[in-house]
Structures are given as C-alpha cells and as structure tokens.
Amino acid sequence: MKPIIDKELCIGDGICEDICPHVFKLGDEGLAYVVDTNPEADLWDKVEEAARECPTDAILLEAYGPEQEMAA
Template structure:
C-alpha cells in the first residue's frame, strides 16, 4: 500500500496522525504528510482506517 496526502485538501485536523502516527506526520506547513509513500505492512490497517476516515478525502492511495 502506498499513500500520499493531497495538500490542497488537507485541513490539518490531525485525525490521520492520531490514527496512524507511524504513517503520517506534520509538515512545515502544519499539514499532514505521509512519512514514506510505502506503508509498512504492520501498520497498513491503521493507514487504511485513516484514509477511510479523512473528512476531506485528502489521503489518497497510489497505484502501484
């Protein structure tokens, strides 16, 4: 699974960081970003939960 955060849609709510802190972090613009595009397998479930619960659908899964 590979993910990214659309910076134009992110509203800095922090839900993804709270849900999957190993996957998402704050950037210099105080918006969420993926720590790395490739999500480690042991936290994929957390990343998927964050993607599904993002209020603005800013988290996108990348095609392989």
C-alpha cells in the same frame, strides 16, 4: 500500498497522525505529510483507517503493481 496526501484537500485536522503516527505527521505549515511512503503490511489497516476517517478525503492510497511489490 503507497499513501499520498493531496495538499489541496488537507485541512490539517491531524486525525491521520492520531490514527497512524508511523506514517503521517503534521508539518510546520499545519498540513499532513507522509513520513513512510512504503509502510509495512502490518500498518496497512491503520493507513486505510486514516484514509477513511480523513474529513476531506485528502489521503489517497496508490496500489503497487505486482512488479513493484516483488521489488520492495
């Protein structure tokens, strides 16, 4: 899974970083960004939790196709 932050929706709440700091950080501009665009499977639950808890639904989760998963 590939997490993506929609900068138009992000308000810099920071809950994503609190839940999964290995994948999300708050930048100098106060908005979240993704530091790991291909998180290991053991982080997927936390990435999904961060997406669910985001107050503006700014975290999108893009699924990899079978070819991409095999290449990773």
